[in-house]
Amino acid sequence: MLRTPSAIAGTVLVGLMVVLAVIGPPIWGDQADLIDAGAILQGSSAAHPLGTDNLGRDLLARVLVAGRFSLLLALAAALIGAVAGVVLGALPSVLPTRLARLVTGAVNALVAFPGLLLAMFTAVVAGLGARGAVLGIGVAIAPGFARLTQTLAASVAGADYVSAARMLGVPRRRILVRHVLPNIAEPLILNLTQALGGALLGLAGMSFLGLGVQPPSYDWGRLLFDGFGRIYVTPVVAIGPAVAVALAGIGFNLLGDTLARRAARTTVPGKKATTSVAADTDKPDEGAVLEVKDLTVTFPGGVTPVRQLSLSVRPGEIVGVVGESGSGKSLTAAAIGGLVPYPGTVGYGRLRLCGKDVTELSRKELGTSLAMVFQDPMASLNPALKVGGQLAEVAVVHQGATRAEARGRAVDRLGHVHLPEPDKQAKKHPHELSGGMRQRAVIAMGLMGTPRLIIADEPTTALDVTVQRQILRLLREVTEETGSAALFISHDIAVVGELCDRVVVMYAGRVVEELPVDRLATGAAHPYTRALITSLPDMDTDRTLPLASIPGRQPGPAEVGDGCAFAPRCALATDRCSTERPLLSVYGDAHQVACWEAK
């Protein structure tokens, strides 16, 4: 957190203010109240560096003592503003529509109203003094919080879990308290830090206008107000409290800013993982489109979902990666495409795409030579843009095509993936297409470049069986026509068996077997691969019996021990399997397996 000068300054200033609030009154309290008839209205001197007031009280001591009261008042005002704002902002989601509109309209009007006028008006109505000023500033802060709450709540309201709760008949109030507020709490709390700075300045302003703290109480604003009358004679008496207010205000704003940026860094999905490259002495396979050696993906807390994974894909080849949910398939794909999210770490000995280390590839090279197709096509398509426009963008950005050329190419590519009437589909928004059509559009988007490798991560899981077959056929067709290779990720070994040339079986983050597809049905050597195949139902499966499944569960990415990770579920496991991990070794032609019992 303390990496930038502004972060350091904010933390130090706020820290100093807090220390001052704690130690100020006990240390300098007596001195601040000591009346000295012989030192009335003095300027700066060795005894009184910031001068004295009209009763001869030391102004430095008073500034130091006033810190606690000023901060407490600011805290109270910020809390009042935050609570009132969150309630106002959240109300529309629990009120009937008309009332909700009324509240939203009121909030909008209040946001547009000048905050200082609102604060002064409230303070005058509530009565002069600290209480009125705190209420005034609280009221001035509330509309901003209300607007923020409304905006944040609206972004969460569309989330699937909120829709699911609504479908289950969970009352609106409960949805708000259990599902919405906890998910928007973080930015609201961050905003509170900045509101504290604003409240401090606002309260000082109110006291300075004579609407705030009244004698004999005093805060920084009051001291500023008292000193202002003498500013031309002894300016130092006004400078002391002014500097204190300014430093505290700046401190809270800088800290709030730092916290907000830090929070954004941990939550924004765009932030990438760290990469570490190990020394690589072997000769790279120049003929491979993709060559991965010793790929490891880790997250903080000992979570290692991908462990020393190696695989390669040759031109025109479709390689299937199969394994149960959580085996690390998607993260492998993400690591190849440079999409592992922060705070992950990607380490590898070699990660070469089209004969180059991925770090050497420019964004443009990566964008045109690698196409990625995900399970949910909506995740790749912008719902606000027309399909044709999105596809055309690829050609404009990567190939420098004119708008008209790019549009023509987009329609051509949509036709290529067998979308009926491609020129009409190009003018539609993604939501106007069916799931299968959207997936075709995403594949077409990948084909806007000249992909040497298509990574398809569960591209057919969300589709029905007929559409699934069409998409699989399309993928095969596309690779044959364009000569590109594909890495096809699926949990369904039957689909992989149908589409791919070679199969890589993953278990608990590692490759446990790699074999040509024609050996899959009868020649698989690893007990896990065999169990996956046995658990597939076929026409002869006795439907009166429960479907076969593999007993036990795959260890989590932080639970993998020293031995073979599959040993606890394996009928063939020996003592050696639980203590010593078998390495991937040659089992036959283009066939490797990691099992002590594979003979």
Ligand SMILES: Nc1ncnc2c1ncn2[C@@H]1O[C@H](COP(=O)(O)OP(=O)(O)OP(=O)(O)O)[C@@H](O)[C@H]1O
């Ligand atoms: N950002 C992350 N932070 C921490 N752990 C993660 C993160 N992303 C994934 N994981 C963990 O890594 C493991 C592997 O995830 P991955 O998505 O690669 O599995 P998968 O084999 O593709 O499964 P599925 O078929 O369900 O998508 C999972 O246990 C998951 O909990």
